[in-house]
Amino acid sequence: xxxNGIHRSRLVGTLAVAALMGIAGYAIFFLAPTERTMGExxxxxxxxxxxxxxxxxxxxxxxxxxxxxxxxxxPVWDQLAVSAAEVGIAFCTVVLLTGPIWAKPVWGxxxxxxxxxxxxxxxWLLYVGYLLLRSLVEDPTRRAVTSAVxxxxxxLDVPIVYMSIRWWRTQHPxxxxxGGEGSGLDPTMWRVLLVCLAALVALLVLLLRQRxxxxxxxxxxxxxxxxxxANPGNRF
Amino acid sequence: xxxxxxxxxxxxxxYWILAKELRAELRTxxxxxxxxxxxxxxxxxFSFTFExxxxxxxxxxxxxxxxxxxxxxxxxxxxxxxxxxxxxxxxALRLAPIAPFSIxxxxxxxxxxxxxxxxxxxxxxxxxxxxxxxxxxxxEILVVLxxxxxxxxxxxxxxxxxxxxxxxxxxxxxxxxxxxxxxVLIASVTATASLLAQEPAMDWTAMKFLIGFDVIYLxxxxxxxxxxxxx
Amino acid sequence: MFAESSTALASGLVNPHPTxxxxxxxxxxxxxxxxxxxxxxxxxxxxxxFVLLLGPNGCGKTTLLRVAARLCQPTSGRVVLExxxxxxxxxxxxxxxxxxxxxxxxxxxxxxxxxxxxxLYGIQSESLLNEWLQATELWPRRNDLVxxxxxGMRQRLSIARTLFHDPALLLLDEPTTGLxxxxxxxxxxxxxxxxxxxxxxxxxxxxxxxLAELATRYVTLAAGTVVDDAVPHHxxxx
Numbered sequence: 001x002x003x004n005g006i007h008r009s010r011l012v013g014t015l016a017v018a019a020l021m022g023i024a025g026y027a028i029f030f031l032a033p034t035e036r037t038m039g040e041x042x043x044x045x046x047x048x049x050x051x052x053x054x055x056x057x058x059x060x061x062x063x064x065x066x067x068x069x070x071x072x073x074x075p076v077w078d079q080l081a082v083s084a085a086e087v088g089i090a091f092c093t094v095v096l097l098t099g100p101i102w103a104k105p106v107w108g109x110x111x112x113x114x115x116x117x118x119x120x121x122x123x124w125l126l127y128v129g130y131l132l133l134r135s136l137v138e139d140p141t142r143r144a145v146t147s148a149v150x151x152x153x154x155x156l157d158v159p160i161v162y163m164s165i166r167w168w169r170t171q172h173p174x175x176x177x178x179g180g181e182g183s184g185l186d187p188t189m190w191r192v193l194l195v196c197l198a199a200l201v202a203l204l205v206l207l208l209r210q211r212x213x214x215x216x217x218x219x220x221x222x223x224x225x226x227x228x229x230a231n232p233g234n235r236f
Numbered sequence: 237x238x239x240x241x242x243x244x245x246x247x248x249x250x251y252w253i254l255a256k257e258l259r260a261e262l263r264t265x266x267x268x269x270x271x272x273x274x275x276x277x278x279x280x281x282f283s284f285t286f287e288x289x290x291x292x293x294x295x296x297x298x299x300x301x302x303x304x305x306x307x308x309x310x311x312x313x314x315x316x317x318x319x320x321x322x323x324x325x326x327x328a329l330r331l332a333p334i335a336p337f338s339i340x341x342x343x344x345x346x347x348x349x350x351x352x353x354x355x356x357x358x359x360x361x362x363x364x365x366x367x368x369x370x371x372x373x374x375x376e377i378l379v380v381l382x383x384x385x386x387x388x389x390x391x392x393x394x395x396x397x398x399x400x401x402x403x404x405x406x407x408x409x410x411x412x413x414x415x416x417x418x419x420v421l422i423a424s425v426t427a428t429a430s431l432l433a434q435e436p437a438m439d440w441t442a443m444k445f446l447i448g449f450d451v452i453y454l455x456x457x458x459x460x461x462x463x464x465x466x467x
Numbered sequence: 468m469f470a471e472s473s474t475a476l477a478s479g480l481v482n483p484h485p486t487x488x489x490x491x492x493x494x495x496x497x498x499x500x501x502x503x504x505x506x507x508x509x510x511x512x513x514x515x516x517f518v519l520l521l522g523p524n525g526c527g528k529t530t531l532l533r534v535a536a537r538l539c540q541p542t543s544g545r546v547v548l549e550x551x552x553x554x555x556x557x558x559x560x561x562x563x564x565x566x567x568x569x570x571x572x573x574x575x576x577x578x579x580x581x582x583x584x585x586x587l588y589g590i591q592s593e594s595l596l597n598e599w600l601q602a603t604e605l606w607p608r609r610n611d612l613v614x615x616x617x618x619g620m621r622q623r624l625s626i627a628r629t630l631f632h633d634p635a636l637l638l639l640d641e642p643t644t645g646l647x648x649x650x651x652x653x654x655x656x657x658x659x660x661x662x663x664x665x666x667x668x669x670x671x672x673x674x675x676x677x678l679a680e681l682a683t684r685y686v687t688l689a690a691g692t693v694v695d696d697a698v699p700h701h702x703x704x705x
Contacts, residue, residue: 070463118418125415133412136402139500142467146398149460150412153391156456160419160449167441226501244589252586260574263612324568327538328628332587333559467539 017202024199032192044102050196051094058088063155066148078144083211092124119161126154249334253342271312271354278304293366298428310410313392317400336462344393351385373431383446384424390453397464487514488550488561488635495544504530506691520671522688528671532638536564563634569621573614577605588632599627618645637668643677
């Protein structure tokens, strides 16, 4: 009964996210106007930027979970942290892949050592480091504490890396949104971007829930194993 | 949680730990020698990858210097806590009635001094090999070196304590530390480059940036280091 | 929690430099991954007791001593030092812990090791250090690196490091390791004197022979639990 309920809600959630993604895709290709200079390729912008924002949101969650773990010492915070980090890396990977696809036709090169692109890459490296660290610490409590401290250090680095862009020049089309004067996004483009953002955030929530549930099952399994090893005679 | 209960001042405890680190290092000079040779090697090897003209030296020299220092630092900081594990001396430090942060401060200061000595010895060699004039801006260069090194050492000492608790720690520290130090690398290289340019100038934005980085991570270390001593 | 710390604080105020400290463990468990090093251990050790902690290797003796020394956080349960405020510096000073490893710096000399730890405890007196170096018969080798010491010499220096700040609660993990007949006799005399002074002493050992005549109580551990808690025959007459 309970299991069925979980399955049903998961199915409903998955369908809802799929529908949202479909709507976002429709909006990108049929509602959004074609950009004047860049042409069709600019449509990748919606997923590129929305993925970036979603990745930031995920990493912010990691940071909050890291802090909460150090204060409260509840394993759930550690479980949330690792789940959000993994999902965040997935979104960050999307950003790093769509960037070059966009850049090649527009700038004529796949990759440029532009600061914003590079700093997203740095961000990706930091959180891959976070997962790497976790895989190399045996004891669960130690793993949670050391990775929480590292996670906080890594997150503090995000705005610092970002600021280094503003101060040391970049050729990225950064000021398109909330940039200086002369920048601005067509209102329709804005709306499409927000739809994409909504779809991706919904996807984030879905993936996060699944990953978190998996992590909880992991620790449940560990507890069960522990109980068996504690009472070898007792087979429940 | 062990608060700052040390009846001894944090400065005094830091001093004794720093003195202990220096004494041990002066006896073996392991860290200093290996760091020096490592940086020298990088500086020399780099010149083989291209034949730098005077102009190119100016352009690439600062970046090369800082890259070498960053790699050297990430290797040099590792033993900081691994040494304390050999005979479990970390337990003795944790048992002592001192503030946990003084353990961090003592070690970070020691690491800062080791790296600075290595840098001072390397600076003239670098200047000669890459044909850059350093003397007129020596004071400014030293300030940039000190600020960049402080950023490296603050984060690096914390990460050394993290790495000491993991497997494959020799490889892990550079992997964790180097991405985090990207802003330090950018700012230090920018500042050094503008000092070594045709018309030397102090890049105050870069300096403020470095100071900001150092302060933020020193504060974070003060708040979080204690957690890494738990068992 | 609140009430407990306030009463403890009060006793700390009354007794800022405790000479007698009791050690209470309440349902203490320590888990490493899938393994329980300690499972629901409850133990009341009153001030002035001399407890011999017995049991085979890997039964949890070392973990129990580390938990008691506050070097490791129990997974569950409580450790209380009776007679000192838990947050006061005195609670740290009250503990003398001799580890499984030496807790000494190999690249420092014997005298430097002792001096460094003395400074951390706020002790400036050189004569105290010299007394300990002479008592441990390390005086002639005091300026040699610990790296060059034999296992027995390191053990004697470790014991000096544990005891020089005059702790009220001694937690000694296998203190007889590496000691020769002379060293054993010295350790026996030293612990007898400390017992006389009313120190609380907990000694782990895998052999019942060593230090047996000093003990007032035998606690035997197996697989992380207390399986036997007995008073030795000889302890009727002190």
